[in-house]
Amino acid sequence: MPAAELIELWRGGLREGVHRGHAVIHDGRDVVAAWGEPDAVIFPRSSCKMIQALPMLESGAADAAGLGVEQLALSCASHNGAARHVERVGEWLDGMGLGEADLRCGCHKPWDREEAKRLTCSDAVPSQLHNNCSGKHAGFLSWVRHAGAGAEYVELDHPLQTAIRQATDDVTQEEPAGVGIDGCSAPNFAGSITGLARAMAAFAQPSGDGRGRAMTRLVEAMTTYPELVAGEGRACTELMRAMEGRVAVKTGAEAVFIAIIPERKLGVAVKIEDGGTRASEAAIAALLVHLGVLDRAHPVVGKLLSDPMKNWRGLEVGELRLASGFPV
Amino acid sequence: MPAAELIELWRGGLREGVHRGHAVIHDGRDVVAAWGEPDAVIFPRSSCKMIQALPMLESGAADAAGLGVEQLALSCASHNGAARHVERVGEWLDGMGLGEADLRCGCHKPWDREEAKRLTCSDAVPSQLHNNCSGKHAGFLSWVRHAGAGAEYVELDHPLQTAIRQATDDVTQEEPAGVGIDGCSAPNFAGSITGLARAMAAFAQPSGDGRGRAMTRLVEAMTTYPELVAGEGRACTELMRAMEGRVAVKTGAEAVFIAIIPERKLGVAVKIEDGGTRASEAAIAALLVHLGVLDRAHPVVGKLLSDPMKNWRGLEVGELRLASGFPV
Numbered sequence: 068m069p070a071a072e073l074i075e076l077w078r079g080g081l082r083e084g085v086h087r088g089h090a091v092i093h094d095g096r097d098v099v100a101a102w103g104e105p106d107a108v109i110f111p112r113s114s115c116k117m118i119q120a121l122p123m124l125e126s127g128a129a130d131a132a133g134l135g136v137e138q139l140a141l142s143c144a145s146h147n148g149a150a151r152h153v154e155r156v157g158e159w160l161d162g163m164g165l166g167e168a169d170l171r172c173g174c175h176k177p178w179d180r181e182e183a184k185r186l187t188c189s190d191a192v193p194s195q196l197h198n199n200c201s202g203k204h205a206g207f208l209s210w211v212r213h214a215g216a217g218a219e220y221v222e223l224d225h226p227l228q229t230a231i232r233q234a235t236d237d238v239t240q241e242e243p244a245g246v247g248i249d250g251c252s253a254p255n256f257a258g259s260i261t262g263l264a265r266a267m268a269a270f271a272q273p274s275g276d277g278r279g280r281a282m283t284r285l286v287e288a289m290t291t292y293p294e295l296v297a298g299e300g301r302a303c304t305e306l307m308r309a310m311e312g313r314v315a316v317k318t319g320a321e322a323v324f325i326a327i328i329p330e331r332k333l334g335v336a337v338k339i340e341d342g343g344t345r346a347s348e349a350a351i352a353a354l355l356v357h358l359g360v361l362d363r364a365h366p367v368v369g370k371l372l373s374d375p376m377k378n379w380r381g382l383e384v385g386e387l388r389l390a391s392g393f394p395v
Numbered sequence: 396m397p398a399a400e401l402i403e404l405w406r407g408g409l410r411e412g413v414h415r416g417h418a419v420i421h422d423g424r425d426v427v428a429a430w431g432e433p434d435a436v437i438f439p440r441s442s443c444k445m446i447q448a449l450p451m452l453e454s455g456a457a458d459a460a461g462l463g464v465e466q467l468a469l470s471c472a473s474h475n476g477a478a479r480h481v482e483r484v485g486e487w488l489d490g491m492g493l494g495e496a497d498l499r500c501g502c503h504k505p506w507d508r509e510e511a512k513r514l515t516c517s518d519a520v521p522s523q524l525h526n527n528c529s530g531k532h533a534g535f536l537s538w539v540r541h542a543g544a545g546a547e548y549v550e551l552d553h554p555l556q557t558a559i560r561q562a563t564d565d566v567t568q569e570e571p572a573g574v575g576i577d578g579c580s581a582p583n584f585a586g587s588i589t590g591l592a593r594a595m596a597a598f599a600q601p602s603g604d605g606r607g608r609a610m611t612r613l614v615e616a617m618t619t620y621p622e623l624v625a626g627e628g629r630a631c632t633e634l635m636r637a638m639e640g641r642v643a644v645k646t647g648a649e650a651v652f653i654a655i656i657p658e659r660k661l662g663v664a665v666k667i668e669d670g671g672t673r674a675s676e677a678a679i680a681a682l683l684v685h686l687g688v689l690d691r692a693h694p695v696v697g698k699l700l701s702d703p704m705k706n707w708r709g710l711e712v713g714e715l716r717l718a719s720g721f722p723v
Binding site for chain 2: 076078079080081083084085086087108109110171172173174175184187188198244245246247248249250251252255257321322339340341342343346378379380381382384385
């Protein structure tokens, strides 16, 4: 099936735009519900960071380094590069006797308004610590340090990436459909959106073995520190706060969004084919309301989906709407 | 027909995303070529500013006020709010004995990096002069002053908007399919993408009457001052510079783009249904190359369409591609 119409933009009583995509709800055995093409091949991008963090825990590297819950949350984060993120990742590297130069994620201006202002107004350049993936890369370096592996940890043939590839195969129950280079230079394994939802269902119903315990610790870290996983004003942070620790969610570039719902033993994956983040955020909010884990009346639902869009003078000019048949 | 696939995003040898939309090339009499649905109803948003400026010239208001070519360019602009734009619009208002408070466009942070830095680092708030539509609104006020009309010039029943509605009907040769409120609070009349392309073809082959002379002056103003129509680094400015005054182009919110090509007597209109600006910019560049008015080897074509996408470490991670059948 082709991509389904999921989110519409309305203005003046007319449909001004539409976002198409794919969404799957999975219970670990079967697809519970799907929109669009459940076999569509996607790049999960940053939505799979909790999968990429599994080797760090399963290898014993996290415990050997004495990593805390905050560090586990940062290892799954696409953070804002706020002071709280930069300081914690910097201290993490210091603790390993490493520094910013050991990261391989590259530099970009932080999304956090205050930190961006501080850099701009002091004519300072961002460091790799500001990169939204710096916590994931610090976790990568913890694995590298524990394994005594080489410094070029984002190379596809580095043993860390081999371990991540194996963990990805295990939890998605698929072979990768391909591999791309992510914005942070790490390999990103493509697969079906059903495979991604299946993996999130595995995180929602962890077994009692080492992998299950690793999954539990990562989900608990994400839901315990939502502000470390993204930042103030970000959808991931506000959604996890709204659900008060019951659900872990994670966004990815090009409009991917996942949810891990332990109380329902469900995994959810959304991909908007045009990469429109406003639509992936609206779609995951709609699915979380649909599944009964997010209060339709919570302000974050209004912010991401149901509040009217206002212009520069505060006039209501349009709105996002759910397309017919999504979610029901 | 549904929206057609126009622009694709590729990563790691796989298609990561796709932008669908509609595009029409019109010669003033007939549709020369179309992709997607030529009857699709769209909001032109800021792509129709040269239509909204027609009453200012046709009424004699522009000449009565002694407006120069720079002001005509600003009246068609979605500018960056750089100092050059803010100063000129401010002087324009001063010349009418009016001020920033007489504008009805609202305030937003300027897109120009230097001006945004100046405001941010001095804890100053943007004024309505920074609004990308402030030049259009100054033109509106010139019409209002000449007509002795009321101050609330963005109200749908204000005589200025009645005049703009009439001009829109004339040049699109359509009745509006609806009306919305734009980001700058002005009414925006919806119509078919073919109607918008037909209107741009009229600007490309102006008659010898008053309207034709107004069209000629507006197109010449846009192509003479591309930096006033948008700003440094913006697609409109760089495309018009690359075509050295031969073609006028204008973007609009939610991924609309038009082109006026006098030497070919053609009008072009593009709408990406998901509002993705990267795709509308790539699509208009592809159509301008296709029509032989933009050099495929010009750097702006690389920037908007054909150069590899690089990540924060400068690694090539993906690329935009033209979908099969677009433009040929």
